[in-house]
Amino acid sequence: MTQSKRETERKYEPPSGGVAGLPDLTGVGPVASVTAAGPEELDAVYHDTEDLRLAGSSATLRRRTGGPDAGWHLKLPLGGDAREEVWAPLSDEVPESLRELALSRTRGAELRPVVRIRSTRTVRRLRDAEGGVLAELSLDEVRADAAASGGGRAEWGELEVELAEGVDAGLLDVVEKKLRKKGIVRADSPSKLARALRDTGAGAEPERCPEVVAGSPGAYVLAYVSQQAGRLVSLDPAVRRDLPDAVHRMRVTCRRLRACLRSYRSVLDRRVTDPVRAELRWLAGELGAARDQEVLGERIGAALADLPDELVLGPVAARLRVWEVSHGGEARSRTREALATPRYLRLLDALDALVRQPPLRAGAGRKPARTMARAVLDEYGRLAGRMELALAQPAGRSRETALHEARKAAKKLRYAAEVARPALGKPVARLGERAKAVQLLLGEHQDAVVARHTLRELAVAAHGAGESAFTWGLLHGLERAGAEARQRELTEVWRAASDPALRAPLEH
Known part of the structure; x- marks a missing residue:
């Protein structure tokens, strides 16, 4: 107790x-x-x-x-x-x-x-x-x-x-x-x-880390990695006790670390960081089951609560609750099992070692305006390519998949800008905020896509049990309409994020 x-x-x-x-x-x-x-x-x-x-x-x-x-x-x-x-x-x-x-x-x-x-x-x-x-x-x-x-x-x-x-x-x-x-x-x-x-005299002498030149790309990147690695450790007890939002925050921390190690390969040697990124991806995946189920349950529950009583036919709330309990227990068990593995502890050790003995490359000692701006602009280029491909797709499954890939690229740009903000200031912060707007809009779109699949499964289960599937179908239609609305908004949001004036200060 x-x-x-x-x-x-x-x-x-x-x-x-x-x-x-x-x-x-x-x-x-x-x-x-x-x-x-x-x-x-x-x-x-x-x-x-x-x-x-x-x-x-x-x-x-x-x-x-x-x-x-x-x-x-x-x-x-x-x-x-x-x-x-x-x-x-x-x-x-x-x-x-x-x-x-x-x-x-x-x-x-x-x-x-x-x-x-x-x-x-x-x-x-x-x-x-x-x-x-x-x-x-x-x-x-x-x-x-x-x-x-x-x-x-x-x-x-x-x-x-x-x-x-x-x-x-x-x-x-x-x-x-x-x-x-x-x-x-x-x-x-x-x-x-x-x-x-x-x-x-019972204290130990602190371990001395290699000195990194203050104000260099290496110093900024390592400070970010150290901060996020510390956050991962500090969130662990909250995740184990299933405290509100803890899984989500730990998963986002994994993503921030992965994005940083990917974007700043000119600073840290990928031969060392790529295996760490792979383990962070594994951990985020184990955490994702619990987080995705939580978000989906809250989304469907909120939409159901907004419906007029006359449109709720059959034991809809009870079926949703059964779905949440059965899926939620499985997801939480998966998270707890992951945190109990030696693999997870080895990942934390690897992050510590990365900070204590950083595998610095030549870019770590160059001017931030060169190395870090280039990393941010490269991520922007990847996002622009993904957006161009997505917007060229016809409506349907292929466009939804392409927009999901664009969302992931927007996150990488946002986090790369986050790392560079202490060094490059307001210009990179503005670009990061526009990338965040794209990411959030595409996130809403993806949530609607995922919710439709679950609502269809719930409708099939209700029909098989002799219940009315009307309400599930209605919620499915609302999610489809919402996804289409997000796609219509995307053009304007992307136009703001792709304004050349945002990138000009980073290109000179």
């Missing part, structure tokens, strides 16, 4: 004088009163791999006794001051549920104790006018010991301000303003673990 919550907090150096040095926060923002609690004695043993893979990705895993939430805690970064904390009951070994959620970071390496942190905590609760808790101020006296034999010891004080769930994050800024007036400043370490590893 696990539980999770969003944790939003900031850490500060302790005030001189301890609790007596804290300012009175009554009347600050919505704070109507301040109540005292504690002290509490907390004892936490932090676990990590031998090379500190969790700490290296700003995640922590601890077994803590004392306090109201004793148990195992896995904390995952969410950006800014926020983290997600996943809790599991106390046990002697790391719970399998938390081990699985940490797998994209640990890659299956053994988890072992790395440092023990004991804290004596005094708490002040900030309450609103109704007595509800807005935030907690925790003043900790911390003692840390490295777990390894002969390890060091460290002691320090720390002030932590943590919001209650659902409270606007702006309260942190209001409280911090009051703290600063008392000379209380932010701590120079993001977490107790980070400081303990540093001060006890």
Whole structure:
């Protein structure tokens, strides 16, 4: 059994004088009163791999006794001051549920104790006018010991301000303003673990990567690859728990990485990147079953909800629900199975290696205006060719297939522009936005095409069961009309995207 919550907090150096040095926060923002609690004695043993893979990705895993939430805690970064904390009951070994959620970071390496942190905590609760808790101020006296034999010891004080769930994050800024007036400043370490590893000597020396010239195509491409690879890792726990939109975001991340490695072959050697692209394609395919089923079910359900009651004949909603449950369970199982394979972990390792030891080519050191602009323009040329072919096709299956290929080319142009935007600025950003407009329109078209096939299957199944197929046929007709409307809109959208003035700044 696990539980999770969003944790939003900031850490500060302790005030001189301890609790007596804290300012009175009554009347600050919505704070109507301040109540005292504690002290509490907390004892936490932090676990990590031998090379500190969790700490290296700003995640922590601890077994803590004392306090109201004793148990195992896995904390995952969410950006800014926020983290997600996943809790599991106390046990002697790391719970399998938390081990699985940490797998994209640990890659299956053994988890072992790395440092023990004991804290004596005094708490002040900030309450609103109704007595509800807005935030907690925790003043900790911390003692840390490295777990390894002969390890060091460290002691320090720390002030932590943590919001209650659902409270606007702006309260942190209001409280911090009051703290600063008392000379209380932010701590120079993001977490107790980070400081303990540093001060006890338990931390590992960071691996040094080859230096890449700042402002070069190599630097921009590697920064993008590193960002997207990190996003893939961070989305893994959300996908495993089937959180909303997680599969979609991970699939898009795979596409961004594939497109970048394809478009910038002049920067990174394809002999190294092509096998990585193939594995990213495999992963996106495994994720696609769940995502496509989810989107299709939502689309058909929304269209059904929009129909007047007199046009809904037979047990249509029930049949759609049965279809969603049967197909959805299969798709989610396929996704979970993919994330459990050694193949998936090898892909994450390969992405790490690509960033640590990049296979740079000559184009990596040239001027961005030359290398990166050429990559974007090449992708535009491919899109233009696909669009010309698609628009020349007669209406029907061949045009639908050609438009789907054009959609994929529009994505590649959009993502190539995304990589180049920090280097080339507004001109490439404008071209990317026009490519996105083409992609979204063609995406709507493709969704209508796929929905028609499913609606026909549902109609056949309904007819075979002796039910009316009228409503399914009606929805099929609406999807056909929608696809034809998107095709009519395409001419104008493509004209805007193919304006030579968009490409002129990149061609000189």
